[in-house]
Amino acid sequence: MKNFQVAIIGGGVIGSAIARELSMFKLDVAVFEMGSDVASGASKANSGVVHSGINSPTSSLKARFCVEGNKMFQSLANELDFPLQWVGKYIIAKNEEEVRDLEHLKKVGMNNNVPGLEIKNRSEVKKKEPNVSCFKALWIPTAGITLPYQFTIALAENAAENNVVFFLETKITDLKKQKNLFLIKTNKGDFQAGVVVNAAGLNCREVVSMMEEPDFQVYPCRGEYLVLDKNYSSLINSMIYPVPVKGSGVLGVHITPTIEGNILLGPSAEFIGDPYDKRTTNETMNTLFLEARGIIPSLPDKAVINAYSGIRCKLASPESGGWADYRIEESKNMPGFINLLGIESPGLTAAPAIAKEIIKMISHLIELNKKNSFKSRRHRRKRFSEMSAEEQSNLIKKDEKWGRIVCRCEHVTEAEVIEALSNPLEARVLSSVKYRCRAGMGRCQGGFCTQHIVRIMEEHFNMDVADMRLKSPNSNLFYGKTRGNQSD
Amino acid sequence: MVKPEVIKVIDYTVDVAVIGGGPAGLAAAVSAHEHGAKSVVVIDRNSWLGGILPQCIHDGFGVEETGTSMTGPEYAEMYIEMAEKQGIDIMKETMVLQFDKKREITAVNKKGLHKIKASAIVLAMGCREKTRWNVMISGDRPSGIYTAGVAQAFINLYNIMPGKNVIILGSGDVGLIMARRLKFEGANVLGVVEILPYASGLPRNVVQCLEDYDIPLFLNHTVTCIDGKERLEQVTIAQVDGEMNIISGTEKKIECDTLLLSLGLIPENELANNIGIEIDNITGGPTVNQYLETTLSGVFACGNCLQVYDTVDVLSADAENAGRSAAKNSAIQKKDKKIIAKIVPGKGIRYVVPQIISEPGKVHLTLRVEKPGESSVLHMVAGDKEILKKRLAWVNPANMIGVDVDIPHEVLTSTQNLEVILVDR
Amino acid sequence: MTDERNITCIVCPIGCKILVKTDGAQFEIVGGNKCKRGIEYARSEALDPRRMLTTSILVNDGEWPLVSVKSSKPVPEEKLFSVLKEVGGTAVKAPVKSGQTIIKNAANTGIDIVATKTVLTKEVD
Known part of the structure; x- marks a missing residue:
């Protein structure tokens, strides 16, 4: 059974920010994400706003982490090269x-x-x-403003480059504490971890209830x-x-x-x-x-x-006004079980500051030593459409795939689609391409590029058309081949 | 065409550059060459020529033009052969990124960036399909929702089966033809849903694609909701009233894994838009004069990027006009043409192409009416003078009307508006 | 002649509903056609309905996985799915030339299946 020192449940912006922060240390870290890619839930579907911190009451966690997170964004953007x-x-x-x-x-x-x-x-x-x-x-x-999915992807991919293991399409089915270790059962097998971080977003209560009776809704x-x-x-x-x-x-x-x-x-x-x-x-x-x-x-x-x-x-009902503060706490009954509950807006902004806070909490449980090999910088290549004519020409000379436009609306090249599909998380659904290089996001909404991306998935990644999916484990795009390969 | 060995930016100079190698682009290129353009280049982003035609494997193409019914691939090959015989240069897998007011085109392909200086440009970029969001269908965002043309490409070009239990929204010809195509490939076509009280496609396709296989056609209906968290699971259809408002209580849920959208086409004019060429709000294509010249001198437009055509035969004929005009334009650098008069769609008329008359003489008009009718008369009036009167046995917005009119010189000296109207007989 | 039915004329876009009486051998127009061209159409549609068949056939080693095909003549309606079945079980090796006969006498109809597109052999890099 594979054993990790820290297991993070949830590959949203919070889980990914914590993973990235932990990847600076000599630790075995895993992230379990039930979606087919990181940022599959609210981390993808929000306003993409880096908030200032004026909207939450003074001395609330929301205000504190929002203001702290806001101040961290520029240097993070410089390191990870996401748009801001x-x-x-x-x-x-x-x-x-x-x-x-x-x-x-x-x-x-x-x-x-x-x-x-x-x-x-x-x-x-x-x-x-x-x-x-x-x-x-x-x-x-x-x-x-930022692009919330690209921010999350940048955090997660940088964490993966620094040896955090991401298990996509992996749903936690049970969670137990056995002596000093947590036993994590999933649809992809069983794992052990010393510390479990519950960053499951909307599913945070479901995860808590595997361990103890939740005291919240x-x-x-x-x-x-x-x-x-x-x-x-x-x-x-x-x-x-x-x-x-x-x-x-x-x-x-x-x-x-x-x-x-x-x-x-x-x-x-x-x-x-x-x-x-x-x-x-x-x-x-x-x-x-x-x-x-x-x-x-x-x-x-x-x-x-x-x-x-x-x-x-x-965490607050509509009747009570719909406002409640974040809860970021280690379980009293289950030491080593850290819960992040009710992380809603301004969660995107707060994520970097929350991640720092979690590191502090984990440092009381495990000895943290920085690793020398940590690569803090992630270089996002300029898009073809943002390049000068000279840059475009030079790249095409090196690899002709830079000269093949596959998304007509956003002018995305075949090389960029291949790069998107080669991501270190091994996320290979159609929306993984869309959120990494924008192919399919324009006004034709994939009318032209889908067929090209499918061809690239077949030719470069040996994927079977029956296994190609839009965005999630069961969102298959096709029913196989029309002729051949199947009995009619 | 001279091809220097440069690597950084490859330069060409041509008489006529055609953007788009579908039926319109090919017809325009062939015509430009026939009318004296010495160097003609066709630029297309696909790895093949013929645009949408190779995926339209059904027959019915070219009947008006040649007297025989061809399939899409056959019709395309006819024009590809003509273009090849004439020695027209073809650049495949080449995307035009932009062109400027001096008609210098920037394009990219696997060999690098290209600058193409053209004496005349013909726009033939075609169109794209309307998506779910053009009509704002609410609900989930599962997989299994395709525009009809994309599904057609998957089945007919790529050997990929997009669905098994299918609802089709929109009864235009593509939607009807896809119903039969899916049926042939073993899918279960549960129905075609049409918001109008009549099918938008030809009766021939209603009979041979739906009635032959007992596929239901739900007229005065639309899709109101989409369900399915991952793959499509069901759609809700509902009846609409005369104003196309949903009649509550008529909702019906239909289990299906695939929804094909045949909602109509939008002319593709990003390139024209970017350079400030005027676009007609109704046609979605550039405003043109009788030579199909846009508001940018030396730039012509044809095919589905000018207006969405019903048949390729009519489209090709108009594209030949654009090619001919482009050849002449490149031969003699004529002075700027004045706008002498505008054609105004009046009562009963949705639009008329061309929108501008810059010289007197014979003009070919293409137009659409606003609603179906019988026994009508089409008029063109200039002030109090009638210059066209044509009886029409029946009219339908789905059927484009083509008509020739001779616009006399004296009319153009007295008025600036030529109004086209439709009246009941 | 007992069976009375409507046939939608497809000769032009008007689409007249032509009412005919037929028993499958005899045929009589009751009315509904706006022009004479509809009569011949209604007769053949009532007595011997046929359809041009267009579909595709699997290609091995081709630049495309499929070649589009058509029937050399209209196929009797009741034979359409037998022909389709034979087409579905057929594969052809590239190159295929447009106009080339791929299946002779498909499903014993006496009708051939002909390629409508040229598919060249896939280039191997």
């Missing part, structure tokens, strides 16, 4: 009454040590955001988003938020630019029974659009190219 832009955020007030909310937010923000907060009047906002309609707005210069809360075509990227320059809806525990429908040029509208907030119910609904899609139009009156009808949703892991 400090575009800033306006929270807009529609009337005098909402200005009081802005003042309150500013005060909380200042107490949380968020720098540079300023309330701007309408004409100042108009200068920067001519399409936005508002009365006044709170300007938050330290809010930024999870309230899944769905957020739907609409994605706008890149043609409309000039509508806004920074993030535009309304004042948070009181007593809802969420930030409200906002308009967020993305690094790729698509604008996001959302998220909605709907408490649901089934934590896997990631559907989009007609009602919400309409509401999102109308609410966004309240902020940007010139928002065009035909702009939407996609819709998706993500599920928040809330």
Whole structure:
């Protein structure tokens, strides 16, 4: 039975950030992820915002880790080469009454040590955001945007390069403590670990209940988003938020630019029974659009190219207001069992700071020694579409696959698809390609490139078409060959 | 075409560069060569020529043009042979990244980056299919949702079976033909769902692709929801009223593993858009004059990137016009043409191509009506003067109408708007 | 003649519903056709319906895995699936030339199956 010193359950942004932090030390670390790739849940489906820390009450864990995490992002981006832009955020007030909310937010923000907060009047906002309609707005210069899936992938792939083992499509079926070791049963076999970190997101309660009676409930809360075509990227320059809806525990429908040029509208907030119910609904899609139009009156009808949703892991019921702080704690009954509970927004921002905190907790359990071989830097190659003509020519001269465009919308080359599929996590589903090199993310939504990616999977990776999947273990793309290879 | 041995950026100079090697591009290239263009190059991003045709293995192509019914691959090979005989240069697996106002094209292929300076450019990039999100179907995002053309490519080109129990949304010809194709390959086609009160495709395809195999056609219906966390598990269909609003209570769930979308086509015009060529909001293609020249001088457009055609025969005929105009344009550097008049779609008319008249004389119009009807009259009026009157036994938005009109010089001196209208007889 | 049924005319895009009376041997037009061309179509459709068959055949060692094919003549409707079955069990070695007969007398119909595309032999690097 394979034995690890630390086993992390969950390959979301939190699990991946902890894995990366642990990979600096001389340790055997494993990450168990039930999806076909990291960032399969909420870590992929969120606004991609690096929050400033003004929205959580002073002295809460949410505020502390958000503010600390925010400060760590730039150096992490430099090391891991994931996209990050400090575009800033306006929270807009529609009337005098909402200005009081802005003042309150500013005060909380200042107490949380968020720098540079300023309330701007309408004409100042108009200068920067001519399409936005508002009365006044709170300007938050330290809010930024990233690509949440690429951030998570960067953390995980860097951890893998530093010898953390990732087990994808591996679901924990049982967890027991035997003497000093945890016995981890999965659909891919049994493992042992000295320390178990429960970073299972929405499934955190399910994991706890394998060990002990949980003293909390999870309230899944769905957020739907609409994605706008890149043609409309000039509508806004920074993030535009309304004042948070009181007593809802969420930030409200906002308009967020993305690094790729698509604008996001959302998220909605709907408490649901089934934590896997990631559907989009007609009602919400309409509401999102109308609410966004309240902020940007010139928002065009035909702009939407996609819709998706993500599920928040809330520890507070809607009746109680939907707000609860994070719980990051070692089990009292089961030493070595570390739980991260209710890590919802601003979890993406908080992840690097939470990871540091977990290292501190683990250092009390295991002796941590830094390894000299740690490779802190991960170099993301520039995309073909971002390169100069000279760079493009030189690469094509070396390998002609750089001269074969397989995604017409995003100008992604065959070489980039092969590189994406050769990732150190060995994630080989169609969405692994999409989230690493953007093939299939454009306005044709995979109409042209899918056939090329399938060919590449067959030719370069010897994959059988019957085994090709969209995004998860059972999301098969095809039913085998039409002719030959099967009895009709 | 001179091919220098450069490596960094390979330079060419040509009379006519055609972007896209589908039926429109090939017809335009052949025509440009026939009309005197000495060097013609066709640039295509695929490893084959003919665009979508090689995957359209059914017959019915070329009937109007040649009198015989060909399959898609046969029709494509006919034009490929013509192009080869004429010595037209072909660049396959080559993606045009951009072109500038001086008509210098930047393209990339496995040999490297290419700069192609063209006296005239013909745009023939074709179209792409509408996706689920163009009509905003709510629900889950499972695998098993394909546009009809993508499924067609998998089955007919790549020998890959995309599904077993299939619902098809949209009764255009591609959707109908895919119903039969899937049936032939052993799939269970559970029905074709159409939001309109009538099938969008030809009666021939309704009969030979659906009725022959007892495949149900759900008219006045649409897909309202998609279920399936991983692979598609079921769709909900519902009836719609005259305003296409869903009638609540008519929802019906159908178990299936595959949903094919045949929702229509969108002209592909990123290249034209990027350089500021004016795009007609209705056709989705560039605004053109009677020579199919766009608002950027020396750049012409044809095929499905100009407007979505019903048949390849008509498409090829228009593409020949574009090729001919491009050849002439490259031969004589003529002064900028003025816009003399605009063609305005009036009552009952959805659009007319060309949108601009820059010289008097014979003009071929292609147009679509707004709704089906019988016994109508098509008029073109310039101020109070009628310059066209044509009786039509029946009209349908799904059937493009082609009509020739002679626009006299004197009309163009007195008005700037030529209105096309449809009235009941 | 007892059996009365509607036949949708496919000669032009109007798609007239032509009402015919037929017992499979005898045939009579009741009405519904807007032009004369529909009569001949309705007769053949009522007495001896046939369809052009287009499908594909597996190719070994080809630049494409399949070659598209068609029937040399329209196939009697009731024989379509027998022909398809034979097509499904057939494989051909590249190269295949467009126009080349791949199956002679498919399913004993007297009709051949002919390639509609040229598929060259796959280049081995």
